[in-house]
Amino acid sequence: MESVIERIERGSFWQFHGGIHPPEQKFLTCTKPIASAQIPEQLIIPIRQHIGQAGNLVVKVGDKVLKGQILSACDSPMSVPIHAPTSGTITAIQSMAIPHPSGLSEACIILTPDGEDTWKQRHICPDFHLLSKIQIIEKIANAGISGMGGAGFPTQVKVSTLAKIDYLIINAAECEPYITADDLLLQEHSPTILDGIKIIDHLLSPKNILIGIEENKTEATDALKKATADIDHIKICVIPTKYPSGGEKQLIKILTGQEVPSGVLPSSLGMVMQNVATCFAIADAVINDTPLIKRVVTISGQALEKPQNVWALIGTPVGFLTRQCGYNNSKNRHLIMGGPMMGFSLPHDQIPVIKTTNCILAPSEIEIASPFSSTSSKEVECIRCGQCADVCPAQLLPQELQWSAKAKDQAQLAKLNLFDCIECGACAYVCPSQIPLVHYYRVAKAEIRQQKLLDIKAEKAKVRFEARKQRLEREKVARAEKHKKAAEARKARMNTDTSAAKSEKSAVADALARVKAKKAQASIKQNTAENDSEDATTTTTTTSAAESSNTSTVDITVESVAAVDDGKSQVANAIARAKAKKLAQKNQAQIDSLDTLQNNESPSSLTSSQAAPVVIDRKAKVAVAVAKAKEKKRQASAANSPSSQVDIIDTATKALKPNAVNLDSVSDDKATQAIDKKAKVAAAMVKAKAQAKMKASLGTETSFNNLEKSTTNLESNIDLGATSECDVPAQVKNVEAAKTKKTQGEPQTVSNIDTKNLDRKTKIAAAIAKAKAKKLAASSDKSPTSE
């Protein structure tokens, strides 16, 4: 370990593998002083600016805040608070584009400054030795300091490590081209930085403090040397300029010759590294009680009129800073946040500066060609030249990684240690085939992370499934066991000679007897029910198969006929009543459903599309209406009550569609007269038949009552009166059929036979009805004028 210090004192360092020497371009800004901060019209402050979790907001929209006031509180060590960079009003808290390679949006606080820049109350502490270590760490945590070199690791975690620290390494290498923010900070604020280093020294008590600085920063080195001249254990290590010597792992290798094992933090080797800007922020926070609200940002690039370093408030949109440096960006050229090697391009210039932003680069076309220009080079095939492997600071094999990334061979990528890639860009920089190697690695890394998430999910699902399977299995076994036990217990009880066992036995016997009796009863009932169901099925078959327009009517008639036939037997009567009720309900249901359909149907389609079920169903309804009318007529002729008949017909005609309105307020007879002579004749026939039937059906008032019920149910569904007339012959037929059936023997069998006969007959009747309906519809179209 002494040898390390000796080597450093000798001025010789280790080397990390590879590395490149891109044009430094630091001369653009390294001699100009840091411009003071200006307050933009609006500050966009992302709530999360570091690695870890976002803090909880403690302000809301409309709040007035003072400069340095805390905006978000943190509860876990990996979350870092943010502060108001100036005094003003919080105008919004919304999702905005944050500085991220993906152009991601995250919650940001929009602060509109009031221009007064009023500080909150501060407690200056000139001597930090008066504070306890806990207090200092608390101050650092409350100041919202996270690593300002690029990664943004919460500083209080780093400075409160419990590991024994041999080396505190201050990273002032700043190897990335163009960036001079740390350089200028060292030139101008070395004493403050030294204060910061002393604070960390106080917290961690390392054996040695190494300040790594590249040899191209002579002025900064001089300033540092002057400031640290009287401190013995601080060594200023001027290292050769080579990119990426500022990488944490690379700098550790250069200064101590050790490699940080893959996947662990340097603190495990007894090392802690801090960036100079972080040291400055620590000093500011502990001594001046100033939270991290501003930082030095290099605004560079040859597209700018006056590239320079500026103090920028956290949350300042980059466009404001580039304008400050004389850049209007009329051609919408791209801006890079960070350096040319590891920075990312910004989607627009309203992206805010955050705690890790060290550079805004506005390159000219000569410096960095647009990918759309003709001069820009295009990717070609890899020729395995191996230059990438020569420059890789992590000693990876970039060309092999690239092949595996293109082939999505994740196992091979893992074997090639893809996740040890620090994305420094050296490989892509030297690649003669212009392959964007780093881009391929980023994509591959994202894919692997995604795959890992999926794998975890799948694993969880599998575990869940297995658990469920086991539980079901367990339950099944438990149930079987329970049943088995219960059965055994019962058996055991029964086999004993106690009275209880006997009574149980007899109880079982009783139950068995009961079950048998029930079964017998059910079979008897079933016989009768079978008749019922047969009727029902025939009804449905006739409805669907025959496409009959008057099926329901037929059924009702059939039932009524059956009822008439059974007139002598009270029992039969009752059955008939029940059947009629059932049927009526059925019809009701059928018709209800049809009703809705009908509403959508236009009247004109009625005549044209007979095949359509809707039309047919409507006809059925019409038929029902007619049947009702006929029954009424019959009833009327029997009871001599013509007024009620007229009433019903009125209701029927009221429901007519507009094109059949002509039938309004005309009696059934009159209407038929006006429309068709044939219909009239048919009506007359019906009347005659009905009268004949009435004679035969005297004393069957109960069945008529049933019919009444069903017809009243149907009343509301009465449709075209004109069309209804066409069903008259069918009705007649039905009546006739009923008559023939009447002559046949046993009343119990009548209904069955009836339906069979009717099946045929209804079909014929339906055909006739259809023909008639056509004719009638045609005539009813003309009828308005004739009326």
Place this chain on the structure above:
Amino acid sequence: MAFWIASSPHNHQKNETSSLMRLVVYATIPGIFAQWYFFGWGNLIHISLAVAAAIIAEFTVLALRNKKITPQLFDGSAILTAVLLGISLPALAPWWISVIGSLFAIALVKQLYGGLGHNPFNPAMAAYVMLLISFPLQMTQWQPPLSLLAMDIQLSDTLAVIFSGYTPQGYSVEQIRTHIDGFTMATPLDTVKTNMTLGLTVVESMQAPTIGKHFGVGWEWINAGFLLGGLFLLGKEAIPWSTPVSFLLSLFICSFIAFMISPDSNASTMFHWFTGATMLGAFFIITDPVSGATSVKGRLVFGALAGLLVFLIRKFGGYPDAVAFAVLLCNMAAPLIDQYTRPRTYGHDLEVKK
């Protein structure tokens, strides 16, 4: 207002494959000049023939493969292959030798495997071996240095020989190769090999007129020319140092050991270095990145293996020179070498320190 987005890094050293290839072609100039100076126009004619055939082959295959023609046609790789093939052919071989070789190299060895970057074998050397096996007579009719020829051969004579087989005066290749004393002259390596079978010692072989004062009239200068070109490439960092150094060192060590054991039956180390295609192979052939090993360690192994093979084939093989065969064998071994010479990644497999 939206800017274009690019992935980092945003700057590039602006090195291109085509410029690299051009540089290598330029680096062959000293060697080619020496060839022209000592052996006449033959190789220059073959180089032009091969380049023309290569461009035609490249164009045709790229068109068939629906690739972008212009950028790939002029990326220099096909031209470099053709130049290397043209250099390595016997100066007075018939014209169709270089044409067939060039077509084979580009269409079969390079493009059929997927084009630039995907060919497992060095196209120029694969074509050379194919020609050597298919047309042994034409491929072994090496022209002796101009200074040793009985007749004066001008550009027109060379052209006539290459395209018709005879000079305008009616001499055949065989007649041109015949020494004034009536015996056919061969390359220095061939001479040594033949003499060895005749029971002569190496020292006696060195008296042959084709060998001259040092290691072969003309050949030593050609090798020197390629060495110069190679050093230029090394200086430009266009080729890695590891392969040629390990190749030459390996050849040196092998021949040195053999020479120490039996100076009478083994040529000297410098003879091995400065005859045949040693320097061309060391700096222009085995440094072909596509078919070689990629890591530094791998390249050292690759070069050492090539050197060993060159020595073994020269010493024990049926052919006088061995670079082409050695290179092809090494190409086959390259993936395996790569597999076993992966560098240790930073932070991995750290041996316990202190």
